[in-house]
Amino acid sequence: MSTHAEAVEQHVGGASTKAFITVWIALLVMTGIEVFLAYEQIPVLIFLTALVGLSVIKAALIIAYFMHLKFERLSLFLTLFPMLILCIILMLLMFMPDSSRLMMMRPQ
Amino acid sequence: MSEANTMTVTSVWEGGRRPYAVNSKKFGMWLFIISDALTFSALLMAYTYVRLATPNWPMPFHFSPSIIFSTVMTVCLLSSSLTMVMAVHAANHGNRKSAVGWILATMVGGAAFVVLHLTEWLGLINNEHVTPFDNPWGVPLFGGTFFALTGLHMTHVIIGIIYLGIIAIGTGSAKFKLEDVEVSGLYWHFVDLVWMFIFPLVYLMSAKI
Numbered sequence A: 001m002s003t004h005a006e007a008v009e010q011h012v013g014g015a016s017t018k019a020f021i022t023v024w025i026a027l028l029v030m031t032g033i034e035v036f037l038a039y040e041q042i043p044v045l046i047f048l049t050a051l052v053g054l055s056v057i058k059a060a061l062i063i064a065y066f067m068h069l070k071f072e073r074l075s076l077f078l079t080l081f082p083m084l085i086l087c088i089i090l091m092l093l094m095f096m097p098d099s100s101r102l103m104m105m106r107p108q
Numbered sequence B: 001m002s003e004a005n006t007m008t009v010t011s012v013w014e015g016g017r018r019p020y021a022v023n024s025k026k027f028g029m030w031l032f033i034i035s036d037a038l039t040f041s042a043l044l045m046a047y048t049y050v051r052l053a054t055p056n057w058p059m060p061f062h063f064s065p066s067i068i069f070s071t072v073m074t075v076c077l078l079s080s081s082l083t084m085v086m087a088v089h090a091a092n093h094g095n096r097k098s099a100v101g102w103i104l105a106t107m108v109g110g111a112a113f114v115v116l117h118l119t120e121w122l123g124l125i126n127n128e129h130v131t132p133f134d135n136p137w138g139v140p141l142f143g144g145t146f147f148a149l150t151g152l153h154m155t156h157v158i159i160g161i162i163y164l165g166i167i168a169i170g171t172g173s174a175k176f177k178l179e180d181v182e183v184s185g186l187y188w189h190f191v192d193l194v195w196m197f198i199f200p201l202v203y204l205m206s207a208k209i
Helices: A002-013 A017-038 A044-066 A074-104 B002-006 B024-053 B063-092 B096-127 B140-172 B179-208
Strands: none
Touching: A017 A044, A017 B063, A017 B179, A044 B063, A044 B179, A074 B024, B024 B140, B024 B179, B063 B096, B063 B179, B096 B140, B096 B179, B140 B179
C-alpha cells in the first residue's frame, strides 16, 4: 500500500513534502553562510567565488526541485537552458574583461 | 485492423504528440522565464560592469538596517517559495481548498517582502539622500543601476502577488484548472531565484568590497 502511495506521490508531485522542506532548509543555511562570509576576514577572490558559487547552487536547487525541472523530460531542459547559459557566458566574455581593464586604469 | 498492425512506432518529434510532456501554458511560462532571465542577467551584468569600472563606488548598505532587512526579505521569499510548492502539491492531489490556503500564505510572504523592501528604499532615499539620478557621493550611476535592478524585481513581486490573487480566486471557485496553480508557481519561484543573485551581488558585496 505504501509503495502504491509513494508511486502516486512520485507521479503527481515529483518529490515528497519532506524533500521540499529539506531543500528549503538548505537554501536558508546557504543564505546564512553568505551573510556570515560577508563579515569574515577572508580574501576577496575567495569571498566572491563562494558568493557566486552558493548563488548558483541555490538557483539550481530552486529550478530542480521547486520548479520541478528535475522531474521533467530531458528534452525540455535541453531546449531551454543551453542557450540561456551560452548567452550569459557571451555577456560575461564581452563585458567583464573591459570592466576589469577600466578598473586597472583607475588613478592610484 | 491490418493497417493498425503495420503501423510503426514514430518519433515524438514527428508531430501530433507532446515531446516535452507538458501542457502549452507551462511551456509558455518556461519560455517567458528564460527570456526574463536574460533581461535580469543583462541588468546584473550592467550593475557589475559599472561597479567595477567606477572608482569610489558608494557602499551605503550597513549591517543595520540594510543587511538585516535584506536577509529577512530573503527568508520571506524562500519561505513563500516553500508555501507555493505546497500549493502546487495540494493542487496536484486535487485539493483545491488547501491549494488556495497555501497560495494565500505565499501572497503574505510576497507582501512582507515588498513592505520591507519599500522601507529599505525609503531609508536610503530619506537618510542617505540616494535617488535614481543623484546621491551625495557624486556617483549617479549607483542610484540608476540600484533602483532599476531592485525596482524591476520588486515590480515582478507585485505582479506575482496580483497574479497569485487571481489564481487563488479562480482555483477556489473552480473556474481555473488545477494545472494553472503549477504555472503560477513557476513564475513565483523564478522571482525568488532572481533575488538569490541580487541579494549577494548588490547587498552582501557592499559589506566587503
